[in-house]
Amino acid sequence: MPKPGIAIIGTGMIAAVHRRAALLAGAEIRGVAASSAQRAADVAQAWGVPRGYRDVEEVVADPQVQVVHVCTPNHLHRAMAEAALRAGKHVVCEKPLATTLEDARALAALASSSGLVATVPFVYRYHPVVREARARIAAGDIGPLHLIHGSYLQDWLLDPASNNWRVDPALGGSSRVFADIGSHWCDLVEWVSGERFAEVSAAFDTVIAERGTAGGQSFSTPAAGGAMQAVASEDVAAAMFRTGNGTLASLTVSQVSAGRRNRLWFEIDGARASVAFNQEDAERLWIGWPDQREETFVRGPGAGSAEQRRLSVLPAGHAQGYAQCFEAFVADTYRAIDGERPEGLPTFDDGLRSALIVDRVITSARTRAWTAIG
DSSP states (O other): OOEEEEEEEEHHHHHHHHHHHHHHHHOOOEEEEEEHHHHHHHHHHTTTTTTSSSSSSHHTTTOOEEEEOOOOGGGGGGHHHHHHTTTTEEEEEEEESSSHHHHHHHHHHHHHHHTEEOOOOGGGSHHHHHHHHHHHTTTTTTOOOOEEEEEEETTTTTTOOOOGGGSSSHHOOOOOIIIIIIHHHHHHHHHHHHHOEEEEEEEEEEEEEEEEEOOOTOOOOOSSSSSSEOOOSSSSOOOOOOOEEEEEEEEEESSSSOOOOSSEEEEESSSSSSEEEEGGGTTTTEEEESSSSSEEEETTTTSSOOOHHHHEEEESOOOOOOOHHHHHHHHHHHHHHOOOOOOTBHHHHHHHHHHHHHHHHHHHHHTTTTEEEO
């Protein structure tokens, strides 16, 4: 495959992650766009790329760009992804795909009709032991499902001085913690378990009523002092789901849980065994049996399912993590552009599914009622 020419829109933490993954996948970064032409020029120089684009129109007009990576605040996703697709560019768009269900539907429909590759970084699918869990469940090893439960906990917004564009509903969308990280858990658990959520009962809470007005980079240390402003998005959320097969699932999400840096955890309990995964200890899959046995499957290229072995790019004992997940996701996106069909590659259809779940969770939290997902 010829090296794809890519452009990155955005210059924050996640844009840097996209840049590294793209380079490792063999792409040529043709340029970068930012919140201003000057910012784009500065980052282009720092990154050593040819162009700092003035705006998205200049990005999509560049004939040397085949793929556009959209790494901007959420409210900009639809317009930028749509512009790229209409210009005939493949797209990698950060999640959430859009801040409304209607916009997500429009983007998924456009991607489908265009025939272009359009993907969303639900990258936790790319942990090798997650692939192992999925393979064992699909093979019937744990039996019919009895219960799904878990959490996604962070602490980077615990300090009231901490703020970020995600906190502002005008930029991040009407849901913060659930749309930002609960969406990852839902995508992962539906994909691993093979069961889809059919209805939900949810609750939101804002436990830090005011935050500092100064925004910062994601996961950065806040500056001390300064003015405060009211918070309109949730810090914590809880949801109970029932799948189409009737299995109950429970989820707790938080960005204010001290000591939890990025702890996505799930357990899936079946009639014969249980499996559990912790993203902060991603080398291991716990497997529990009913006769006082426990098993720990350790990531590595020498055992397990074909997909687990494919994604284990380092020997056992040489830890892999989030960065390798992102790198594998981007590499699979480029493989799809070259005509392959990588297993588990999350597309705009998956982004639409996530938007639907988030929309129904918001509705349930507002009405305090069980809400059908569909």
